[in-house]
Amino acid sequence: MDQNKFEILKNELYEEVQIGIDSSTEFEKRFLQLIAMCNLSLMTGDENFFGLFFIQIKRKINFKLSTALETKLSGAYFTAYFNPTIFLECTLREMQALIKHEIYHIMSKHYIRAKKLKNKYSELAINLAMDVSINQYLMYLPPWSAQLENVKLAYNIELEEDKTMEQYAQKIQKGIDKKIKKQEEFEKDFLKLHEIWNDMDDDITLGQIDEIIKKTANNAYKEKVPESIDVLMKALNRTSEIAWKDYLKNIIGTLPSGHKKTVTRKDRRQPNRLDIRGKLSNRIVKILIAIDISGSMTDREIEQSMIEIFSIVKNYPFDISIIECDEEIRRIYKVKNIKDIKEKINTKGGTKFSPVFQYIYDKRLRDYVVIFFTDGVGEKELIVKSYNYKTIWVLTGINEELSLENPMGIIFRLNSSVEKKERANGYDLIRDAMKDIRSEWAK
Structure with a gap:
């Protein structure tokens, strides 16, 4: 120039x-x-x-x-x-x-x-x-x-x-x-x-x-x-940690399903028998949402989480129920849309996870996905083993871990802290790199 x-x-x-x-x-x-x-x-x-x-x-x-x-x-x-x-x-x-x-x-x-x-x-x-x-x-x-x-x-x-x-x-x-x-x-x-x-x-x-x-x-x-740009590029290209709602999307297609007879498809075992009807998947997305009402989850967070869930299952027939519990089950009701969600019951009780899984076992809800929203503080061991298809634990409080020693499922956080988000996006990495290259950006 x-x-x-x-x-x-x-x-x-x-x-x-x-x-x-x-x-x-x-x-x-x-x-x-x-x-x-x-x-x-x-x-x-x-x-x-x-x-x-x-x-x-x-x-x-x-x-x-x-x-x-x-x-x-x-x-x-x-x-x-x-x-x-x-x-x-x-x-x-x-x-x-x-x-x-x-x-x-x-x-x-x-x-x-x-x-x-x-x-x-x-x-x-x-x-x-x-x-x-x-x-x-x-x-x-x-x-x-x-x-x-x-x-x-x-x-x-x-x-x-x-x-x-x-x-x-x-x-x-x-x-x-x-x-x-x-x-x-x-x-x-x-x-x-x-x-x-x-x-x-x-x-x-x-x-x-x-x-x-x-x-x-x-x-x-x-x-x-510049080294600082190289650090930022690595942060940009880093794969973000999967969220609970993304995990739910991924497992929808793997849910157990029954079958229904159809004349539009041949029987797989006897394709030459035109008089025998074939089978189509009769998939119904079945979800049980357990909410620890003694925990820190607000009604607004419940509503937002339900909006996410409904958006995920909107293209499928679905059966969704909500279980509210603390040390025992307080209420169970079905929801078909966001208007069906009720304000959670406020209790002063402690937290037990076992009553939910006992209910699942008693009702033989094997093909249900359980999404359990809790602050993470409760039992160390379940009285009854997990009987259902999948369990997603979503931690809603400040605790980093679930109290269960063997949770029988995958654990996510509802909202990560600012510090954890920074680490996931590489901001701590950037900050550390800058300590050694203070004036390098403008040489």
């Missing part, structure tokens, strides 16, 4: 912005030419990944943006939005750092992770946490960027290096809640960070976002790349 041509064009555009020029086709064309030159400067050496990644991102101008640059997912691709008024105040190195900053937001799945924290922390805490988790590793950022030091001073809190955005959000929120005097001047610069994300499509799934990120990153993953 010709540095002189870049500086001349940048200065011309900056002067036009200063005199109050409105966005025009000609101005936008020249501004995007400047961005292309900046992108070209990232196409060499260790910067190659960032240049190849950003070249796949569409670019637009937005003078109403509260910061220099933000990206968002638009359909099947990413779009970068620039506010020329702010962006043109930056040096070439600062522009490069801002582009890297956005790419690390994407690679770290910050949009999804921020969404999961919205009901837990304020928007300000989340915005600051996302940025300090990235910016501590980037050099040459503009002076107005959120950094560990200025956030620590603003809220009189201690923030350690090399932590995840979730850990920073928790500490920053505590600082916001405890502050004595208003920090209006500091906060107004960061409260509207990532506001463009609010316009993103809420219907797009985590899986779809993963695929778009992977596709964009893989296209840029050529030859030598």
